[in-house]
Amino acid sequence: MNTSPVRNETSAPGEKTIYQAPRSGSAIFSAIFSLVLALLFGGVYLVLSGWSQNIIEYAVPEYSSQSDATMALFVRILALGALVLAGFALVFGFLQLITALGSRVVLTDRRITGKTGRNLLRKVDIPLENIAWVEYPNRIFSKGPLTIHTKDGRQKMLLNMAKVETFLGYLENAYESGSRPTIRRQTMWGPAVLAVVAALLIGFAAFVLYSNRQPDNTPSEAIADFPAAAVVDTQIPQASAQPILQPSATQRPTATTRPKPVEVDFSTLGNYPVGTVVILVGRLGAISNTFCDVENCALSLQSIEDSSQHITIFIDVPPEGATPAPNQMKSLFEGFEQSDIRVRTADGTFALVKYRIRVQGRVCETTDGDACITDITKIELVQAQ
Numbered sequence: 001m002n003t004s005p006v007r008n009e010t011s012a013p014g015e016k017t018i019y020q021a022p023r024s025g026s027a028i029f030s031a032i033f034s035l036v037l038a039l040l041f042g043g044v045y046l047v048l049s050g051w052s053q054n055i056i057e058y059a060v061p062e063y064s065s066q067s068d069a070t071m072a073l074f075v076r077i078l079a080l081g082a083l084v085l086a087g088f089a090l091v092f093g094f095l096q097l098i099t100a101l102g103s104r105v106v107l108t109d110r111r112i113t114g115k116t117g118r119n120l121l122r123k124v125d126i127p128l129e130n131i132a133w134v135e136y137p138n139r140i141f142s143k144g145p146l147t148i149h150t151k152d153g154r155q156k157m158l159l160n161m162a163k164v165e166t167f168l169g170y171l172e173n174a175y176e177s178g179s180r181p182t183i184r185r186q187t188m189w190g191p192a193v194l195a196v197v198a199a200l201l202i203g204f205a206a207f208v209l210y211s212n213r214q215p216d217n218t219p220s221e222a223i224a225d226f227p228a229a230a231v232v233d234t235q236i237p238q239a240s241a242q243p244i245l246q247p248s249a250t251q252r253p254t255a256t257t258r259p260k261p262v263e264v265d266f267s268t269l270g271n272y273p274v275g276t277v278v279i280l281v282g283r284l285g286a287i288s289n290t291f292c293d294v295e296n297c298a299l300s301l302q303s304i305e306d307s308s309q310h311i312t313i314f315i316d317v318p319p320e321g322a323t324p325a326p327n328q329m330k331s332l333f334e335g336f337e338q339s340d341i342r343v344r345t346a347d348g349t350f351a352l353v354k355y356r357i358r359v360q361g362r363v364c365e366t367t368d369g370d371a372c373i374t375d376i377t378k379i380e381l382v383q384a385q
Contacts, residue, residue, distance in 0.1 A: 019107045019170040020114075027100035027160040034093030041086035048079035095119045103160035107170055112148065116159045126156060128174060133182040136168065165321050169333035177339070261360050266309040269363065270371040276363045280373060281382055284353045285310055290341060292317065292331045296374075299341070304356060312366060313359055314374040315343060327379045345379045356382040 052075040102121050104114040112126045126148055135147040146158040146167075161167060172180050261277040272278060285300025292298070296314045303309035317324070317331040324330050329343045343351045351357050361376035 016109045017106060018109060018174060019167060021105045021107075021158075021161040021167045022163060023100060023103055024160045024162045027103070028097065031093050031096035031100055034089050034096055038086045038089035038093060041082045041089060045079050045082040045086060048075050048082060052076045052079060092119070100160050105158050105161055105167070107167065107174065109174060112158070112171075116157075116161075118159055124156060124158065126150065131181045133184060134168070134171070135184050136164065166333050170335070173335055173337070266303045266306075266311065269311065269373075272363050274363050274365055277360065278363055278373065279358060279360045280311075281356065281358045282310075283307075283356050284341070284343065284351060290332065294331075297329055297332060299343070301357075301359070301373075311370065312372040313361070313376065314364070314372065315376055315379070327376060343379060345381055347380070349381060351379070351381055358382050 052072050096119060099117050099119055099121055103116045105112065105116055105124065106114045111128055112124060114124050115121045116124055130150045132149045132151045135149065146161065146164060148156045148158065168183055259277055261279045262272065263279045264272065269278065269280060282301040283304050285302045290297065290299055296316050298312050298314055300310050301313045316328045318328055324344045326344055326346050326348060332340055338353050341353050345351055358380045359373060359376050360378040361373040364372045364374040366372050
């Protein structure tokens with residue numbers, strides 16, 4: 001188990017800190033947005049207050065119009081409402097900012113500890129053996145927050161956390177393989193659906209307003225504005241004798257065919273140039289040859305007949321927090337185990353280490369000059385003969 005040198009003042013003797021989740025930038029952005037909103041409401045209050053004062057000074061004392069007095073009262077009420085909203089946004093923004101900057105969630109080999117909250121900080125101290133299951137809402141525009149359900153029927157939300165998937169990976173590795181709590185990842189489409197509906201309504205309203213707008217000038221006014229000197233010649237010019245041009249013959253483009261993939265083995269793969277589409281059958285190799293970046297993971301593919309023959313294949317990974325599509329795999333976090341390597345095949349099943357698979361991709365070359373396969377478009381399971 002990997003441990004990091006994160007200081008934890010509340011750690012007990014012999015307790016090791018595994019991971020401290022970084023603060024969420026979206027929480028700080030939300031606090032700053034509330035403060036900016038408070039400034040905007042304050043500006044609205046100043047504008048409406050000046051407007052209502054002008055109405056009172058020039059209209060109400062003379063009682064020239066009852067509608068002016070009603071308008072002044074209405075504007076004054078709007079100004080007070082803007083002032084209340086400005087105060088609320090200001091207080092709410094400061095509370096959010098203090099909470100976001102003071103949040104801290106630490107995972108040790110015994111418990112989850114720290115301070116977290118939405119608007120007020122609350123202490124967190126959850127022993128690992130008391131965790132029953134974890135709920136992780138995977139929203140379209142945001143991730144989390146995590147909800148820890150304990151065996152005594154209580155629940156605790158972990159807010160203001162970034163890299164939630166990394167935290168979950170360390171949490172799973174803190175347990176033995178048979179005692180890990182269940183992690184329920186739920187994709188929530190509600191915010192995305194509301195955003196699409198709102199965009200459609202705004203677009204429809206803009207279309208209606210544009211289609212019903214009146215032109216700036218009437219036809220008669222447009223004719224009057226036309227310069228008198230601009231006379232349009234309506235006579236049709238006489239056609240001059242011109243030679244009739246015959247259309248030149250053009251050749252139709254011929255359809256280009258895609259090159260068919262070539263079936264190769266481990267001894268003949270290096271004979272094909274880089275970029276050739278090939279098909280190769282092998283067995284997923286050991287964990288020691290595996291590494292990942294933000295775009296793909298490099299796995300070892302071994303020969304079924306001779307395990308000493310092996311190449312590197314590069315399998316695409318989805319964005320952080322997304323479910324792997326067919327012919328992809330989930331990116332691996334630091335300290336992963338062999339059971340964490342799960343490659344999704346074309347039919348949706350998963351291939352693990354030592355599984356026989358058939359891959360289709362393009363020949364590439366590593367920095368060491370060895371042949372490899374990248375841009376993999378199809379992965380299939382192969383039954384043992």
